Amino acid sequence: MLKQSLQQKMLQKLSPLQIQVIKLLEIPAAQLEQRIKKEIEENPVLELDGEGRDKDDAEEPEVKEQESEKDELSIDDYIQDEDIPAYKLQARNFSKDDKHEDIPFSDGTTFHEHLSRQLDMRMFSERQLLIAEQIVGNIDEDGYLRREIEEIIDDIAFGQNIEVEEDEALEVLKVIHDFEPPGVGARDLQECLLLQLEKKDRTFPALNNAYHIIKNHFDEFTKKHYDKITKRLNLDDDEIKDAMDEILRLNPKPGSSYSNPVHKAIQYIIPDFILEMKDGEPQLSLNTRNVPELRISRTYANMLQDYSANKKNRSQDKKEAVMFVKQKLDSAKWFIDAIKQRQNTLMLTMNAILTYQKEYFIEGDETKLRPMILKDIAEITDLDISTISRVSNSKYIQTHFGIFPLKFFFSEGMQTDTGEEVSTREIKKILSDCIENEDKKKPLTDDKLALILKEKSYNIARRTVAKYREQLNIPVARLRKEL
Known part of the structure; x- marks a missing residue:
């Protein structure tokens, strides 16, 4: 016997723009340029800024108000005064005086x-x-x-x-x-x-x-x-x-x-963020050197404008052609807006991490890293935890003391005997230093390492020491022994 029933569900439907932003957030700087080029190839409405017109002589046409109709298409939806000749990405953060070092490439025998x-x-x-x-x-x-x-x-x-x-x-x-x-x-x-x-x-x-x-x-x-x-x-x-x-x-x-650059290709990390110290203060910028600037094609925008101005001569074929152009215009606008939102979200997130870990970023001392989890940054930025996760995944920052993955700055915390909250990263650093400076003829066992940490007010069990040691890819004492 068939049975019918009604059921109410709360579903969140993502807009095309939101879907684009989510996808772009997951892409690191190394892949973003290729992703943009792919979008340009697939959508003729998108073009690099400077293509198809002389920037210096470009004049922006005034757009007249059109009669309000259900099927009316307005160029205002795509090109606004503040967007011309924009639809560009954020500032490149590089001046003509910046040094541009060429990345070596492999052209020899593998x-x-x-x-x-x-x-x-x-x-x-x-x-x-x-x-x-x-x-x-x-x-x-x-x-x-x-x-x-x-x-x-x-x-x-x-x-x-x-x-x-x-x-x-x-x-x-x-x-x-x-x-x-x-x-x-x-x-x-x-x-x-x-x-x-x-x-x-x-x-x-x-x-x-x-x-x-x-x-x-x-x-x-x-x-x-x-x-x-x-x-x-x-x-x-x-x-x-x-x-x-x-x-x-x-x-x-x-x-x-066989690791000579002539024989073996070298993989390079392209940082997503650049952190520089100016007057003792950290200055953050996005690395957009290899990210091309985008705009909506004037040719296709004019096609839409002409259609809006000539409502009387609308054949079915022309309507279908214009609807196709409108879809491409929508897609292009969503992509450009998604790129902007991606850049804004990246900067918002990294600035929050920078503020949270400011003492570390000034000195580069791992013991200065505070306990920090995704939720901490999500609360500061008012973004979803999944968004923070996407931003921190596969992204890198270049600092004055090295290049680091964003995941490096996240760690759980624990309390010392004095009640002070410290990062597990700090404990691992101390553990690593102890092992590095040990007598290799008599390496420290996990029990001895636990005692040393306890003397420093870190009350950690031997099995936890073993877990941290394994996470640091350090073998047991017996395998560290040297003659």
Whole structure:
């Protein structure tokens, strides 16, 4: 039996402008220029300021009032006196006197091209070359072959319809293991280090001992059980130290040794904000150097104006054409307004963070960071928490003491024994300093670190110390031990 019922729901419907703002807020400076170019390509009504007219000679037409009709289209909806020749973004914040440093780019050989060139220098048969190319193609940027040989063989079978035996593929891999840089094509860290040691002169005792440590006592080596290694290889303290020194000279990521800018492309962070100190006070600006200025195309705006002035000659085709133009005009106006709102929201949010963390931004001292969560900035700006989250995600600020992601400034808080509220960031900084200055022959355990923090009035449990240490990517005391 069918049953009908009425139900009331409160739904919030976002306007096209709000949707545009939300999308643009999530885009960092590095991607904004491309997003604007894409919009210009898709919407002919949008154009870069200065295109299609001479700025100096441009005269803005007066718009007469049109009769009020339901379907009346007014150019006033798109071009207003204060917007001409505007519809621009905010000021670029850069003068002609500013230095414009070119970002270097890579135009040389990549790591994989370097490996591929070495293939041509080997006496491979056509079949072996096919296998070698498949293997090299699966070597990652660190220089490791992460995929199993069986999987590579399957790829060759499916892609080339050629059956390859495992021994055959391993023989080819053995040749690749002789490529430069040493250690390339290794399937794990142990093999990587062994490949490098095999290329060294092992008539030297230290190198020979290093080889046997990696080959036969790798588990003890990774766990830093030096006492066990010393006993099993019958080495004295000096011999084990010399062997460890040789191991530490090896490269655990041979692909990273190919890091010359000519060989490897470098990724650059483009900051969204620039913070400068002027007369001891922080001055904030948006980085809009690579953001083009936009305006509504005069050609399309005039089309709408002509239509409004000639109401008598309105054919159906012309009405449809003008409605299309109106849609594009609406879309262009929403996009330009969304860009403006994005810039305003970014500045509003960052100014709130700057005010909240002013002492830190003046000195750059991490211990000056106050506990701050998204809600704190949302309350100051009167913006939604989700908006603050979008602004802080993937955005960077350039300061006089470095470039930082906005997420860096947010952290939980806790109270000291004296009742003072401090940031967990401050505690992590102290923890990091303690470990950095510890005696590496007797590194501090989590229990000892907890005691040190307690002496400084930070009453933190050992498990919390362990959590903070892991968040800082610092290994346990045993793995920090040095000879």
